[in-house]
Amino acid sequence: MLVKTNLLPVVLLFAVQAVFSQEKSDPAEQGKRLINERKFNAAISSLTKAAETAKKNDDVYAHLAKAYLLAGKSTSAVEAAANALKYNGKNVMALSITGYHDAAHGDEKKGLAQLDKAIAMNSGFCDTYFFKASYYKTKGDYFFNQGREAKSYEDYFKNAIEWFSKDLKCDSFNTNALFARGMCWYRLKKYPETIADMKSLIAIDASNIDAYILMAKAHDENNETAVAIEIIKKALTIAPADNTALANQAVFLKHQQAGYSEATKTLWKAVLENDTISALGHIAQADVNALFDHNGIRNNTALQKATELGNYDVVKTLLAAGADPNLKNGKGITPLSSTTAPGRDNVKIAELLLQYKADIHVVDADGRTPLISACFNNSYDVASLLLKAGADVNRKDGVKRTAIMGAIKSGSPKLIKLLLAADADVNAVSQYGESPLFFALDAGIEYLEVTYLLVKNGAKITNYIIGYANSKAFTEQLPFVEMLNKAELSAATRKLFDPMLTSNVAALKRALAENPGTPKVILNYMLMASAPLKDKALFEIIAKAGAERHFKMKGVTAQALASVPVTDENKDLVAQIWEDANKAKSTSKTVASNTTKKIIR
Structure with a gap:
């Protein structure tokens, strides 16, 4: 018994490895997995490749039809389903897809009869329930989008929920059924139910952006906008450029801002106008972590703006009142990074932020740490402070440029010497092939001292040429x-x-x-x-x-x-x-x- 217990994890490991190994070489299996991950276009690509290899495989064509249908390409879905039925007239998935299409977009009676026939043929085949549920959801969506009265679509969504629930009872890991049922709950304004389904979906697939967005929208509609904003932030860490997530974030922020107290709004106005007396007078009653849009940049806080304006007294009071020094604005910039901006060498504010646990390793939208930003902006004192605090001198930004490259571009031998003393890598190379020596030699006569300094510290001339x-x-x-x-x-x-x-x-x-x-x-x-x-x-x-x-x-x-x-x-x-x-x-x-x-x- 002991031997079996010890061997079980090993056996399972080999089984999992075997599955992944098979999937890697089998585009059909990969396509099926991608469908469940809601990556429909990628699934179509894999299954199309599989169909070309096995031209008479009805199962491949049936799954290809499913991928097309979920991607909103109904004509291609019907064609793929027809191919599946050509090779196997009893393919239940293909019958279900054609039945769904007829019911939703053509002969409703005929389509529903075919869906019921598919269910009767194999009641244990979960997708038959899914496609019947999808028919009801499609009809409900149509009337909902037409702006009809609730009574015209409520029954459709309720029927859809019933059939999606049957599908999930058959296959609890069907992420497409979970998402679709969640959408039905959302249409019916059953927001706690929507949130519950999205939590279940995320537990299966933690990178599913659609689930985060729908869950955030449900929280927002349920008067929990602050929660919605946090959820959408999580989504944007997974997919920073997702337009739907960004658009919803903007909506949530407007909802949140509309509900801010007068003290919070007055504080924000005072900070923007650099009115220290007014700002200090409203901090105690205000939400010091409230987020505002300003000059096209989202998620600004009073602390961020006070730092940018170099208002030490306001920064100090905000931090004492609980302002979070690590909140990022829409460009991924924190207050600490703002102390490094050109002409704003705010060492006192940077020291204060570090006392309140500002993250020295945080990166902005360009992948730059505060140290890298300080060096590109020629902020010697802030750079020195960050190095003493433990900043990584050789950390690379989004294009793999380092702090010393920034110091060279900003033209500061003093800053370069500081970084060299901290063991900066003089032979680091960016993704464009640039080295510190490249920046020095490329700049001209003014950089000769830098050039000699780099060579003296081990820079290889071979790294200059790109x-x-x-x-x-x-x-x-x-x-x-x-x-x-x-x-x-x-x-x-x-x-x-x-x-x-x-x-x-x-x-x-x-x-x-x-x-x-x-x-x-x-x-x-x-x-x-x-x-x-x-x-x-x-x-x-x-x-x-x-x-x-x-x-x-x-x-x-x-x-x-x-x-x-x-x-x-x-x-x-x-x-x-x-x-x-x-x-x-x-x-x-x-x-x-x-x-x-x-x-x-």
Whole structure:
């Protein structure tokens, strides 16, 4: 007995694995599951594939007909049912579907007779009850949508509920029957019954958005709008872009706002107007977590707005009165993230929010944490505070950009150093292939300090190029670029050469990707342009990278120019060569860039 008890979970596990393994390779089984998950279009796709493989399988066609019918595609449903009956004239599901269609959309008497015939053929086949119930629901919906009096549709919905209940007695896991019965209860204004059915459905399928929406609507109609709003929030965590959920959320908020007390409405108005005295005077009597729409953004709280306006006294009083620091507005932004907005470095407010347990890991609609937002907004003090509070320095946003990428884009070496000290990953890569070094090199001369800082801290120059990592021509030049970045150049050299380095590194790499012959030309001009600097280390780096020491301009080689002192007699020639070299270098860069169409930024 002990052995059997221990083996049972293992046996069940293998059984479940076998079922899922079979379903993965069997589109028919997958389609049936998708129907019960109310993913009708996906079910149609799987069952169509199954029908193509097994062309004479009446069961597949019958389930395809069911998927079409539930998706509202009645013509296709009838065609699929006809195919099922062609291969098996006694297919009960196909008979039920054609019976339902005739009863609801054609010959009512004939359709009902066929439904009763299907039930008599196999009373244990649950779907026959479902389709008879669906007939009554369809008729009830028709009269309801026509705006008829309740007596014209109530009996239809009551009959539908009776038959859906028979179906559920036969198959308690039929989510489609649960949802349909819940809709009938809702039409009859039996909101507790609707809520009960939706709870049962969600217990079976916790990701069913339709169930959350209908349950929320029932709560709203039952004067429980606050509950409805919480339910719809849950739905939006599952499907953030669901238009039906968003539309219902807006309706619930309006209902809720209409019922707010005068103190709550006055508080909101005072906060918007930054009227501290009025706001403080109404907080005690107001609902401090009331939600309002403002400037097209939903779900704003008084705390959110007070934070955005930098009103410390109001924020402090709201928090003391129970305001929730982690409520998000319609863009997913919390008060803590609002302290990082451009020009609003509200460290005192951020400290206060953290004291009241503001979540430092919360993400907004773009997937950004408060730290990432602070770095993109160049909010050094808030970023420092968040790091001390334990914020993840390498957390990625919705497009896999990190805090250090934001700091580089905002142009703050001080902030970058702060993040590097916190072990920021200098080789992180976004979903677009961007690395911190990419942002630094792409920005231009102003970011040279950042570029050197990143390389010094281990940034790999190979991570800069996007889309060209496998280019042989580019790979051959990597040592050169790395040497340039790591070179201990003199101050005079850096001052003159940095603009060329910054502009050419990007152009050089892009050109190298698809113009294998171009690099040497660019290097030659770079060598000539660097020669007057008299920096031997720099000259040797460029020469070793492949530039020709005897490349001539104005009859003078780069080698000679590098070794000849600049005098009053030759300074004009040197200046002219410098100017021509830079022009030629620029032209070569332009030609290369024009032929390189795949520059990914």
